[in-house]
Amino acid sequence: MNAQPDAGGSAVTRRDFSGALLGAASAAYAASLALPVCRYLAAGSEAGGPEVRQVVLPKAAVQVAPGSVLYFTLGHEPGLLIHHSDDTWSAFGAYCSHLRCTVLYQPESDRFFCPCHEGVFDPRSGQNLAGPPAHPLERLDVAVNGEDLLISRIG
Amino acid sequence: MPGHVLHWVDERTGLDRLRAAMRHKLVPVHRHSRWYYCGGLALLFLLVQFLTGILLTVYYRPGPQAHASVQRIVQDIPSGRWVHSVHVLAADGMIACLLLHLASTFFMRAYRRPRELTWLCGLALLAVTLTAGFSGYLLPLNERSYAATQVGLRLLAEVPAAGRPLADALLGGAEMSEETVHRFFALHTLILPNLMILLVLVHLALVQAHGLSTPPGQASPPGGHGRFLAYWPDFARRETLVWVTALSLLLVAAAFYTPDLGAPADPLKPTPLGIRPEWYFMPAFQMLRLLGRWLPGAGSEVVGMVAFGMAALGGVLVPFLDGGSDRPRRARMIRWLGVAFLAVATLLAGWGYLSSLAQVN
Incomplete structure (x- = not known):
């Protein structure tokens, strides 16, 4: 069917209109399919459960010589407990704040080091000292409760 | 394949047209x-x-x-x-x-x-x-x-x-x-x-x-x-x-x-220690390491992401930036940019291997 241009001169034909309508309907159809697929794929991310705030390590099981570290699990993430040479303790999240490689303790230089991109952290404060990390390691609180060590997230 | 079988297949598939092409x-x-x-x-x-x-x-x-x-x-x-x-x-x-x-x-x-x-x-x-x-x-x-x-x-x-x-x-x-x-x-x-x-x-x-x-x-x-x-x-x-x-x-x-x-x-x-990616990711890996050394903190991450983005965008734009035979100077410049990119990537890869080795030793 031929279209009749309106007085303003803009010619939206019935064919154009149907085409646009079909396009919009197709987009809506695709979106209605994409939504359940996205929710399906995201389901794993929601299955993480509530954040774990504290971990209890029996002192008897914590055999950490001065100048060495123990890795433990805090929820899904690794944490590390360091026994300093002056007999004090500190604990941190073990993920490098840059791109989440797990840091290691180098007793000869008394520092945490990330082998991936060579980030360096202070072993007492967790402060980022060199390399790409822009933030310190996550600091954890260490408390003694009878025969247990309580390690908890701060804040 | 006998001729008549080939003919039979060609008639039904159009494979003869592909062979002719x-x-x-x-x-x-x-x-x-x-x-x-x-x-x-x-x-x-x-x-x-x-x-x-x-x-x-x-x-x-x-x-x-x-x-x-x-x-x-x-x-x-x-x-x-x-x-x-x-x-x-x-x-x-x-x-x-x-x-x-x-x-x-x-x-x-x-x-x-x-x-x-x-x-x-x-x-x-x-x-x-x-x-x-x-x-x-x-x-x-x-x-x-x-x-x-x-x-x-x-x-x-x-x-x-x-x-x-x-x-x-x-x-x-x-x-x-x-x-x-x-x-x-x-x-x-x-x-x-x-x-x-x-x-x-x-x-x-x-x-x-x-x-x-x-x-x-x-x-x-x-x-x-x-x-x-x-x-x-x-x-x-x-x-x-x-x-x-x-x-x-x-x-x-x-x-x-x-x-x-x-x-x-x-x-x-x-x-x-000594961790390294596959060779084809080595230039990017070493670039992140070096940026961290030269620009400690958040700056290195931003510069790194911008560099990756620019490299990808540059690759996409190459055919559109090359001015064809009308603009030989522009084509020459693109070629030298390509040479520089290759040289830097090779240098970074070599440096990356040496850095990873140095971590272990």
Whole structure:
């Protein structure tokens, strides 16, 4: 069917209109399919459960010589407990704040080091000292409760 | 095949038209002609990847048994070590050929009008292949692949807009787990191979539609005085010889090569010293290290992401920035930028290997 241009001169034909309508309907159809697929794929991310705030390590099981570290699990993430040479303790999240490689303790230089991109952290404060990390390691609180060590997230 | 059977098949499939098209296809002959084999070789390695990949899925178990199942393939299954080595070496071979194909296309300026889409399709194929390399790296779930995937997903999450949801969808949980391995397995064995088939078909159709490009200054266009070789049977015969040679070298090399399987991933162990990615990610890896040294803190991450983005955008824009024969200066500048990019990438890769070695010693 031929279209009749309106007085303003803009010619939206019935064919154009149907085409646009079909396009919009197709987009809506695709979106209605994409939504359940996205929710399906995201389901794993929601299955993480509530954040774990504290971990209890029996002192008897914590055999950490001065100048060495123990890795433990805090929820899904690794944490590390360091026994300093002056007999004090500190604990941190073990993920490098840059791109989440797990840091290691180098007793000869008394520092945490990330082998991936060579980030360096202070072993007492967790402060980022060199390399790409822009933030310190996550600091954890260490408390003694009878025969247990309580390690908890701060804040 | 007897003539009447061939005729019967042709009548029902139109294969005779394809043969006729191949007979008319011409391959320019000049002093850079040998680079034309790179694309075909990449295809050969892709086919090898498909076949060996199918064989590996028979015994591979994604999930908690991932490392043990690869160890079983390598140690207990007859010929398992060889099949695994062929798969690993063919992956390296495919990426090497794709990079050579890309470089030769770039320096011969074969991306010029009307082949812009062929170039873009090739870049997409390279991106999908690199993703296949990255996703395949996690599957044995060793210490190195665990750390590499953490880094890769974290970088992906930094990409504006789609980065974070995509990284979350790949991670499949709050932290890396067997769920992540399952998702990478699906990506590596189903999604990416199908995407590759599609892209290869489009790429080949575009090559067929436009023919092979002759580098400027090397020969006259068809109808002129340039030298050409008929694709069928002359070039095909030579390409077959190249394929058989490369395949034989690959199969023999795999018999003498044992990929290092490494220790199983353990989230409660620090990342091992001397960690490094596959060679094709080394320049990017070392760039992040150096930026961290020169620009400690958040600045390095921003500069790194901008540099990755610029490199990708630069690659996409190449055919549109090349001004063609009207603008020789611009074409020269693009060529020198390409030379500089190659030189920097090679330097970074070498430096990266030395840095990783220095960590261990």
